[in-house]
Every structure is written in C-alpha cells, then in structure tokens.
Amino acid sequence: MIHTLLVANRGEIACRIFRTCRDLGITTVAVYSDVDADALHVREADLAVRLPGAAPSDTYLRGDLVVAAARAAGADAVHPGYGFLSENAAFAAAVQDAGLVWVGPPVKAIELMASKTRAKELMAGAGVPLLAPVDPATAGPEDLPLLLKAAAGGGGRGMRIVRELGALPGELLAAAAEAASAFGDGEVFAEPYVERGRHVEVQVMADAHDTVWALGTRDCSLQRRHQKVVEEAPAPGLDDGLRDRLHEAAVAAARAVGYRGAGTVEFLVSAEGRPYFLEMNTRLQVEHPVTEAVFGLDLVALQLRVAEGEPLSAPEPPQPSGHAVEARLYAEDPARDWQPQTGALHTLEVPEGPGLRLDTGYTGGDTIGVHYDPMIAKVIAHAPTRTEAVRLLARALERARIHGPVTNRDLLVRSLRHPDFAAARLDTGFYDRHLAELTAPGADRDAATAALAATLAEALRGPEAVRPTHPGGPAPARFGAWRNVPSQPQRKRYRSEPDGTEHEVAYRTPRTGVPEPHETPGTRVLNATPDRVTLEVEGVARHFTITTHGDRVHVDATDASYTFTALPRFTDPATHAAPGSLLAPMPGTVVRLAEGLAAGATVEAGQPLIWLEAMKMEHRILAPASGTLTALHAAPGHQVEVGALLAVVQEDPAATPVPVPVPEETA
Known part of the structure; x- marks a missing residue:
C-alpha cells in the first residue's frame, strides 16, 4: 500500500494528482523551486521540499534531488506527472533503487519508447501501421514535404516542416541544435509530412496481470506550434472499422513492450482514413480528463492501483458515455506569433456546474513567471452529445473572469464556434488556415460599449465624483458643483488589449451625480456604480462588471470580456x-x-x-x-x-x- 506520495512535478498536474490522493487517504509531498515557493501545488500538499534554484535544469529536472526529497519527507512512492522527468528511464530506475514505488511503466518500456526511431522499429515488428522513414541524405522532390522530428522528445521541440529541398540542410541543423538543447540528444529523423492529417490517440491502461484496456480515442488535431490546444473524446467522425484498428494497434503496442500503468499511443490519420503510428507516451497525458469524463474513471487512481500490484477491475473497460471536450487556457497572445505572457494573475474564476471541470495550478493573486510552460488551466466539459459539450465549454470560457496577462481565451471560444470545428472538419492545419480570422480585432464583440461602461464606473470611482444618495436619485449638493452654462464633456481614452484599438469616450456628469454618455445615441444608463454598470443599448439591457488593477481595466459582460489600458491625456515622447x-x-x-x-x-x-x-x-x-x-x-x-x-x-x-x-x- 502507498501511504505517502511525492509528485515530482509542479502546477496543474501536481494539484490534479493531489486531489486523487486526498480522496484515497494518501499523504502528499510537493517539491518546489525557489520561484514556486508559494505556488498552488505547494499550498495544497501536506508536505513540501525545496529544490534550490529557479531553472528547471537545477530543480525539477534533477532526479537526484527529487529522490533525496522523497526520502527526506518519508514518501514511499513517486508519481512523475507529465513533462520534466516523467519519461526518463534513469530517473524511474533511481526511484526504484531507492526502495520507492514508481507510479509509472517499467523502466524497460520507457527505454524502448524513449527514442522515436527505435520505437518505430519495434512497432513495425508488432504489426502497427507506420510511415516509412526517409533518409535526408537521399531525399528527392518526390519525398516532399518532409517532417523533421527529434528522436528523443516531443512537444514540438526540434520539429520542422520542409517543403523545399534547398532548405533541408539548414533545417536539419536547426532541428538538431534545438533537440540537443531541449533533450540532450541531437538525433533527428525525417518522415513524410501528411497534409491535413488528424492527430488521434488511444488511451491505454495495463496491469501486471496481462490485462490491457484501450480506453477509446481522443482527437487532438487543434494544435499550435505542434502542441495541443483543444482535445476531445471520442474522436469524432471515425467509422467503427478505423476505431477497431486503432484500438488493436494500441493494445499491440502496449503488449510489445510489456507495458503497465497509463500510457497513450498516438497516431496520424490521413485524409483518406489511413492511420500511422507516431509515438507512445509512457506517462499520463495532459488531455487525460476527457477520457476520464467519458468512461467515468479516475486514471490517477488506476495508476496508483496498478503501482500497488492490484489488477484492473475487469478484463474489459467500462462502456463510454457522452462526449467530452478540453481547452487549454494559455498565457499567450495568439495574434502576435503565440508569444507567451507573464505577470500577475489577479483573477481566475471559471463558472462551475454540471458537466464542467477545471484543472489548474493557479488561483487569483498568483504570478505567471518566465521559467515554465504558460498553461494556466484546462477547462473540460462533458455532455450527452458533442454539440452540447462544445456549447457548454464555449459558454463557460466566455463567462470566465480572467484578469492578468493576455490569454488565448477568445481564440478558444471562437475556435469552438468555428463552422469547421462544429462540423468536425479537423486536422493539424486548422490554425494555419484560420488564425487570422480567429484573432481579428473586434470580431463578435462590442469593445466600444465596454469602454463606455469602464468610463462611467471610473467617473463614479474618482475623488471628484458626486455620489447619488441612491441609484438614480439626486446627488447631495456641494459647493461649486453646479453651473448654469453647459460645460465641455469629459473625455477618457482606452486602448484595447491585446489588439491595440483605441477608444475615446465622452461623458457628462449632471446634477443627479450619475454620469451620462455623450455622443452615444441609442445608449442610456440604467444603473451605475463604481464596479457595475448596466446600459441599455438600442433597447437591450447589458450588464458590465468593472475591475481595475493600476492602469489596466477589466470589463466582464455576460457574453464577452474586455481588457483596456487607460491612456493618459498626453503621450510621453520618451516611450x-x-x-x-x-x-x-x-x-x-x-x-x-x-x-x-x-x-x-x-x-x-x-x-x-x-x-x-x-x-x-x-x-x-x-x-x-x-x-x-x-x-x-x-x-x-x-x-x-x-x-x-x-x-x-x-x-x-x-x-x-x-x-x-x-x-x-x-x-
């Protein structure tokens, strides 16, 4: 029995594993770098051990320090989460050599799947369908386009698409350099690049008693920089024959390496419906919640059960039910080359309710730093049908209050509502084709009205504001507050973030004390306070909640959210x-x-x-x-x-x- 578990990871996945441990009565141990001293996963753990330093190479990637931390805290087991050391065979061996339970697959299985080139050779022997490798030295025009990939890693690092032979030598050098930097191994291989292919994977769970479950399919085709953004289960639009082939190939792959625990077998499915093995991830995947939702399982609990030597509950997995979709919320700006963002996350509030789940490593008040992946949270929706699950997820993201760095939230909402996604016309080139329209400024939003609401709230918040005695009632008199000639309207300027659109709002404050819009026909104020404004726009009442952090103003409506920077009246030339x-x-x-x-x-x-x-x-x-x-x-x-x-x-x-x-x- 596992009594105390150390999670050799951070952030969202550490918090996720701790949640299951609490349900099972297992004591939890966190490890943390200096910059993570007050991180959510540290606050949620029963015990925590410091790994001195800030960079991953000095902390979370130091297997010797993690093992020492487990022993110091009295842990009897280690769970690697995903990323960092999760697929490091030497670390898994070190954990076991220290007399600790390794919550993961056998060391040999990790070794066999660690190199994509060796894994493909092994899968060919097991009868798993593959793309034939291409020797870059002899590649010709007929082999184009080519995909270069790092043999020792994933996550898009070291990956290049080559469409011209003249670019191949340079791209090989660049891919090898990046692979060596990211994984310590510069080996790169080439294979045909499948245009408009779908990324489909199968979740497997295996025990030490010869039982291997294929827990359905997931589609992970919506990707940026070869990294997944939206995932769903089951993968839509696959016929029964193709699903059976994928399940059989995944089980064969697991059995070929004597697999135990949770793993994922990834495939590329061509536009013609032909599947090709990509790789096997010998760990829990980021997108595992959609499989949990559809099958009603806790995959972390099953990992712990298998690690304790227990069998799976039945020869066959439970029957799936409904459809689940997951969106990864990142601190990044999709319109500016997906640039990662950092800074204080003042507010993170995602609607709760039936069918919704939030997995995160942050709360309001935390800071998103520069050292780690910019993912803030995963939002998951589960419903009886795909259409209902997609609608539920889009609406939850739309209503979320996220105040801080720029995020991809608007992109996610628009992606989920895009006609191609709604019709399940999915492939890995989705964002290559649609990014411009999905990030167009002003699309399906009324930022000018939100800027007006921010202005009215600001007018009531300022020191010169005249407060009405009650909403809509007359203001208390003050000396000098009235003049018998009309004055010029007050003006306020805002810049929309992140698209940079500027808005100038004019308003007056009459004797009632409630500011009124100027030069805005068809709009009137129904109610206004320093943090909430209700406007009637062409006969429709709209509610806005306004929150200010320095010069940043966040306006949350019921159908969209807006971020502005309040601009000074005069621009500083030094900027x-x-x-x-x-x-x-x-x-x-x-x-x-x-x-x-x-x-x-x-x-x-x-x-x-x-x-x-x-x-x-x-x-x-x-x-x-x-x-x-x-x-x-x-x-x-x-x-x-x-x-x-x-x-x-x-x-x-x-x-x-x-x-x-x-x-x-x-x-």
Whole structure:
C-alpha cells in the first residue's frame, strides 16, 4: 500500500494528482523551486521540499534531488506527472533503487519508447501501421514535404516542416541544435509530412496481470506550434472499422513492450482514413480528463492501483458515455506569433456546474513567471452529445473572469464556434488556415460599449465624483458643483488589449451625480456604480462588471470580456523607441546570436539575428530592414525583460524595400 506520495512535478498536474490522493487517504509531498515557493501545488500538499534554484535544469529536472526529497519527507512512492522527468528511464530506475514505488511503466518500456526511431522499429515488428522513414541524405522532390522530428522528445521541440529541398540542410541543423538543447540528444529523423492529417490517440491502461484496456480515442488535431490546444473524446467522425484498428494497434503496442500503468499511443490519420503510428507516451497525458469524463474513471487512481500490484477491475473497460471536450487556457497572445505572457494573475474564476471541470495550478493573486510552460488551466466539459459539450465549454470560457496577462481565451471560444470545428472538419492545419480570422480585432464583440461602461464606473470611482444618495436619485449638493452654462464633456481614452484599438469616450456628469454618455445615441444608463454598470443599448439591457488593477481595466459582460489600458491625456515622447530598435517581445533568455553578429555588421531584412528562449519555446528576432547593425545589447545567457532593447539596425536607404518582417517562433 502507498501511504505517502511525492509528485515530482509542479502546477496543474501536481494539484490534479493531489486531489486523487486526498480522496484515497494518501499523504502528499510537493517539491518546489525557489520561484514556486508559494505556488498552488505547494499550498495544497501536506508536505513540501525545496529544490534550490529557479531553472528547471537545477530543480525539477534533477532526479537526484527529487529522490533525496522523497526520502527526506518519508514518501514511499513517486508519481512523475507529465513533462520534466516523467519519461526518463534513469530517473524511474533511481526511484526504484531507492526502495520507492514508481507510479509509472517499467523502466524497460520507457527505454524502448524513449527514442522515436527505435520505437518505430519495434512497432513495425508488432504489426502497427507506420510511415516509412526517409533518409535526408537521399531525399528527392518526390519525398516532399518532409517532417523533421527529434528522436528523443516531443512537444514540438526540434520539429520542422520542409517543403523545399534547398532548405533541408539548414533545417536539419536547426532541428538538431534545438533537440540537443531541449533533450540532450541531437538525433533527428525525417518522415513524410501528411497534409491535413488528424492527430488521434488511444488511451491505454495495463496491469501486471496481462490485462490491457484501450480506453477509446481522443482527437487532438487543434494544435499550435505542434502542441495541443483543444482535445476531445471520442474522436469524432471515425467509422467503427478505423476505431477497431486503432484500438488493436494500441493494445499491440502496449503488449510489445510489456507495458503497465497509463500510457497513450498516438497516431496520424490521413485524409483518406489511413492511420500511422507516431509515438507512445509512457506517462499520463495532459488531455487525460476527457477520457476520464467519458468512461467515468479516475486514471490517477488506476495508476496508483496498478503501482500497488492490484489488477484492473475487469478484463474489459467500462462502456463510454457522452462526449467530452478540453481547452487549454494559455498565457499567450495568439495574434502576435503565440508569444507567451507573464505577470500577475489577479483573477481566475471559471463558472462551475454540471458537466464542467477545471484543472489548474493557479488561483487569483498568483504570478505567471518566465521559467515554465504558460498553461494556466484546462477547462473540460462533458455532455450527452458533442454539440452540447462544445456549447457548454464555449459558454463557460466566455463567462470566465480572467484578469492578468493576455490569454488565448477568445481564440478558444471562437475556435469552438468555428463552422469547421462544429462540423468536425479537423486536422493539424486548422490554425494555419484560420488564425487570422480567429484573432481579428473586434470580431463578435462590442469593445466600444465596454469602454463606455469602464468610463462611467471610473467617473463614479474618482475623488471628484458626486455620489447619488441612491441609484438614480439626486446627488447631495456641494459647493461649486453646479453651473448654469453647459460645460465641455469629459473625455477618457482606452486602448484595447491585446489588439491595440483605441477608444475615446465622452461623458457628462449632471446634477443627479450619475454620469451620462455623450455622443452615444441609442445608449442610456440604467444603473451605475463604481464596479457595475448596466446600459441599455438600442433597447437591450447589458450588464458590465468593472475591475481595475493600476492602469489596466477589466470589463466582464455576460457574453464577452474586455481588457483596456487607460491612456493618459498626453503621450510621453520618451516611450517611443528609436527606428530600427529590436525589442524583446517577451521576457526570456538569449540562447544564441547569428554567426559573426557584432556592431557594424551588415544585415538583410528578415535575417534571423537573435534567438530568444521563453517558456520552453525558441523565438527568432529578425532584422526589420536591410542596413547596418549599429548597436548590440544581447549576448548568449542574458536574461531580458519584455521591451528590453536587444539591438539597433540602421536602415540603408539604398536597399531594395521589402515587407517588414515580424519576430517568429521556430519550435
């Protein structure tokens, strides 16, 4: 029996595992880095052990420190969660060598699946359908497009799509460098890239008594940077024959490596319905809640049961019921190349109710830092049908109150309501085709009305405000508060975040003390307080809740949420950067510079100059114009804040004009 469990992880997955442990009466132990000292997973654990440092390489990736922490806390078992050391065979062996129970698959199974190239060879012998590998050295035009992948890892790191043979050598070098940085192994392989393929996976659960369950399918095709954003179970639109083939192949893969515990076998399904094995993840997946919802199971509880040597409850899994959809809420700006965001998360409130579930590692008041993945939470909806589950999830996200860094919440809502998603026309190129329309400013929202509500609330909040004695009633008199000639209206300016649209709102404050909109026909104030405003817009009453944090104003309506920055009346000229300045688009670490880059160097427009790593992703900073590099303030290893000046390029007026590039991520 497991009595005390250490979770060798952080954030949402640690909190998720602790929840099951509480239900089972198991004492929980957290580990934490210095920047996570007050993190939610630390607050929720029964015991916690510090891992000195901040970077993952010094803390959560130090298997020796984690094992020592387990022994110091008196734990008798270790659960790796996902990411970090979860698929590290050496760590699993070290846990067992220390006399602790490893809540995961056998070390041998992890080793066999650790390399994608070796895993594919093994799966071929087990009869699992595969894409034939391509030797980059002999690749020809008929082999294009190609997909380059890191042999030792996933999550999009080291992955490149190659559509031109001339680009292949450079992309191989870049993919190998990124793979070596991320996984300590620069091996890269190539395989055909399947256009409009679907990412479909099968959850397996196996015990030590020769029982292997195939727990249905999941579709994870909506991805950004080769990382999943929206997942659902069961995968829609698959015929029974294809489902059976996927289940059989997943079970065969598990049996081929003597698997035990929870694992996932991932496939690429072509537009013609042909499945191809991608990889086997020898751990719990981020998207496991949709399978739990459909099958009525707790996969973490089953992992613990199997780790204790107990059999699964029956030879066959329970019957599934209904449909579940999960959306990953990230602190990132999809409209700006998916740039990760950081800062204080003032409020995180997601509606509760039947069929809804929230898995998160944050609460309001926490801070989203630069060291880890920018995922804030997972929101899951379960309903009898796919249509109902999608509708429930979209509405829950729409009504959520999220105050802090820019998030992908609006993108998620629009994605779930997109005609292609509603019709289950899914493939991994969804965002390549639809991102522009899904992130268009002002789409299906009335930011101007929300800015008006913010202005009226601000007018009632300021020190000069005249408070009515009761809503809609006359204001108390004060000396000098009345004049017998009309005054000019007051004006307030806001900038919508993150799209940058500016709004100017005019209003007057009459003797009633309740401010009224000016130059806004068809709109009248029904009620107004410093934190809640009700407006009637063309005969329809709309309610707005207003929350202010510094110069940021958050306006939550019943059908959308808005974030504004209150603008001063006059702009400070010092805030403008000099032409040609390359500013850090996010906080992060400079990992490398272009070869030979130094002040005085000649650069071409669009040339990658600086590589910046932030929140597990690598971003390229490109030259904004052709000319001369007149200043360089970045060096490998430098930590930079958002907006930091990295370099300056003086444009050559004689250069041929080209479109100005934008910074792009490369993972």
